Amino acid sequence: MPSSPRSIAEVPARSDATDSPSFSPLYAQIKALITAKLQSGEWKAGDLIPSELDLAKRFGVSQGTVRKAIDEMAAENLLVRRQGRGTFVATHAEQKVQYRFLRLMPDEGSESLERQLLDCRRQRATTAIARALQMRTGDAMVEVRRLLSSKGVPVVLDDIWLPGDLFKGLTTERLNLHRGPFYGLFEREFGVQMIRAEEKIRAVAADEASAQLLQVPVGAPLLSVERLSFTYGDKAVELRRGLYSTTSHFYRNELN
Template sequence: MVTPTPSSAISHDTASASVGVAGGPSFSPLYQQIKALILRSLQAGEWKPGEAIPSEVELAARFKVSQGTVRKAVDELAAENLLTRRQGKGTFVATHSDEEQVQYRFLRLIPDRADAGGEQSRREFLDCRRMRAPADVARALQLKAGDMVVEVRRVLHFVGVPVVLDDIWLPGHLFKGLTAERLSEYQGPMYGLFESEFGVSMIRAEEKLRAVAADPSVAELLKVDAGTPLLSVERRSFTYGEQPVELRRGLYRTDQHYYRNELS
């Protein structure tokens, strides 16, 4: 990427070229460079989750490029769910704070009954503790062996029925002071808490799914018989710069829900 000048302007003479790792030229469209600069501002916290970013006209003036170039960069960021366009209001940094309105942003569990789309959910936090990261967790979070992590265990209930058992690991240095009490007292979604109180935005996730059988301890928590088929979902969530900031292993009951994904 081209390093911006102090005014964040991009020279049109070098708008399409940058220097590759090996020292040779590599070429990047101008809008991609603007996208990278906007991402840099997002990562630096210039605009907080839920806040409006400057208008396309203002960004075009700031970066000394056309409004169309800015629009293309913003379109890509909106398509990646990093920005949100609101008709007649502007463009905002995506946030998890209103996650409840769309259920859970990364949780794609849908009730079988079409009339149960707004079913009530409740979180039950079973544990929250600091511990040395197990080797597999450290690798997934790109931590050193023995680094501290925060481990959270919770159950999600829908209409009074336990449906999801989550085991969650978070880098300890990013989540100092996170306790079960803070998690339980926070009224919004958990990712909203991470944004507002710890400055960590979960911007994308990747998942691995497989079928497993409930062992006796899991069966007791999810109120099913031992051996009941469950959906196992392992998720890694990332913040800016492709930094993994959460490892989550969930076990889902699918007797009254199904997992929905959209492919494009």
């Protein structure tokens, strides 16, 4: 049975002093309530959420307060506004945002990368991976290796580690049957939505194994990108280490 609507009265009381550490603007409290609904699964990836007017009535605040909260969530890619249709929960399955965590761009034009799954297996988490994913050493995890290619030429070698308890049933067959980005599969079939990521980037030289898979000489310069992805509540749910060949591609980022 769905829970009863939560009003703003349920938000912890805040201090009247704006310089108090406990002070939280009203729109930020509404943002927290909406985020809680996303985290609980009441509104899933791709769902239309209630209108600003309906949310204002539900939470007992003005429509302008709700609009400010939604504006901020849209800027953070948690929600997507669609003119004349309403506001939707962001999804990696949507064409224009499905590769928003992948910043490798071709030197000329645009392209879609082809995917080749090399391996998918259940393992026990090492100490380093367990620490990154907020697990215990030896906990079950899923390890995935894949190649991304441009016009038949490999450009990315990805190693991906996922918490086993969140991705029960993730197999090679399941990944091969899925045609879109992995994140779309993760949110649709496992209820895990990647909402933000942190990356560490460094230059490395290709070792023998990576050189063979990426079809570059041993010692060739590669870009190493380590990404830790988070879902709601700042919970780490994916560790990914990618080796990027930048012979005909570059890594692009936008700074705001």
